[in-house]
Amino acid sequence: MSNPFVVEIKRLPGSDGLPLPQKMSELASGFDLHAAIEEPMTLAPGERALVSAGFALAMPAELEAQIRPRSGLAFKHGITALNSPxxxxxxxxxxxxxxxxxxxxxxxxxxxxxxxxxxxxxLVPQVNLTEVEELGATVRGAGGFGHTGTR
Incomplete structure (x- = not known):
């Protein structure tokens, strides 16, 4: 296994006593985030809210962090991350x-x-966009939004 990336994490005021992000199993890919709120917050059906996770990060330029829903909350209660990921x-x-x-x-x-x-x-690859007059042809071409299937 290669050396892991070092990501610095800073606990913010209001997160005292809460766990920092953590994996819940050895091979989990995601770190669970905890609500760093002072009082319970009620989300009505259709309502959205920004919920503090209680920390800030500093990570290497090669990385991005993606915030994703928890499948249990989505399945059991319909709670999801709106801009996912x-x-x-x-x-x-x-x-x-x-x-x-x-x-x-x-x-x-x-x-x-x-x-x-x-x-x-x-990981976020380094990419250089190059403007061209024409793009190379493919079998698919410009077909999209259901082009490759019947549903």
């Missing part, structure tokens, strides 16, 4: 927050310390 760029130093939405039928109460999302780190 949300991207945290390597040069961002602000507080990590999760944009949650309630797609369920009932109000959902978010409790302090509840696991609300997961954070997955991904």
């Amino acid at each position: 949300g991207t945290i760029d390597a040069d961002y130093r602000g507080e990590v927050k999760v944009l949650l939405i309630n797609h369920g039928q009932e109000p959902f109460v978010i409790e302090r310390g509840e696991r609300i999302a997961q954070m997955v780190f991904q």
Whole structure:
């Protein structure tokens, strides 16, 4: 196994006593994020809210962090991350927050310390865009939005 990337994490005020992001199993790809809120927060059906995760990051330029929904919250309650995956760029130093939405039928109460999302780190390749007059042809061509199937 190669050497891991070092990602610095800073606990922010209001997160005292809460766990920092953590993997819940040895081979999990995501770090669970906890709600760093002072009081319970109720999300009505269709309502969205930014929920503090209580920390900020500094990561190498080769990485991005993606904020993704937790499958259990989505399945059981219809709670998901609205801009999924949300991207945290390597040069961002602000507080990590999760944009949650309630797609369920009932109000959902978010409790302090509840696991609300997961954070997955991904490599970001260096890319140079080159403007050209024509693009190379493919069998698919410009077909999209259901072009390759009947549904």
